[in-house]
Amino acid sequence: MDWTLKAQAARDALPEHIRKVIDAARAELVTxxxxxxxxxxxxxxxxxxxxxxxxxxxxxxxxRILYLDNGHGWMRYTFVQRVEDPQIIVEEVFWQ
Structure with missing residues (x-):
């Protein structure tokens, strides 16, 4: 999974407990x-x-938009389907 620079910066600016929720969402997407x-x-x-x-x-x-924590935040991502190396790219992270 890759992140745009804007999405990575938004994730890194969030509190630690919210980053853990986002990391759990990332794990769900990857698997x-x-x-x-x-x-x-x-x-x-x-x-x-x-x-x-x-x-x-x-x-x-x-x-696609993955809503987190009952809609308190979301991750907008795209999926590039390739045989050898499928790729998920997070374009936006938001938390309220």
């Missing part, structure tokens, strides 16, 4: 069978306080 979480209830394997949805419903293979 997910399908980081797009397509279909009905495919994000059921995520912890109860996480959920995923497309950033735009008109772009089903575009960016």
């Amino acid at each position: 997910a069978r399908d980081p797009y979480f397509r279909g009905i209830d495919t994000d059921a394997e995520l912890p109860q306080d996480f959920s995923v949805e497309p950033a735009r419903s008109s772009d089903p293979k575009g960016p």
Whole structure:
């Protein structure tokens, strides 16, 4: 998983306990069978306080938003599907 510089800086500026939540979300994304979480209830394997949805419903293979801690924050990411080296790129991190 890679981070844009802006997303990495936003993550690093957060309090330690929030960074741990983001790191847990990162682990869920990296180990997910399908980081797009397509279909009905495919994000059921995520912890109860996480959920995923497309950033735009008109772009089903575009960016996704992973909501953290019951919607108190999110990570916007893209998934580049490659045979040898699939790549998840975090574009934005937000916490309120």
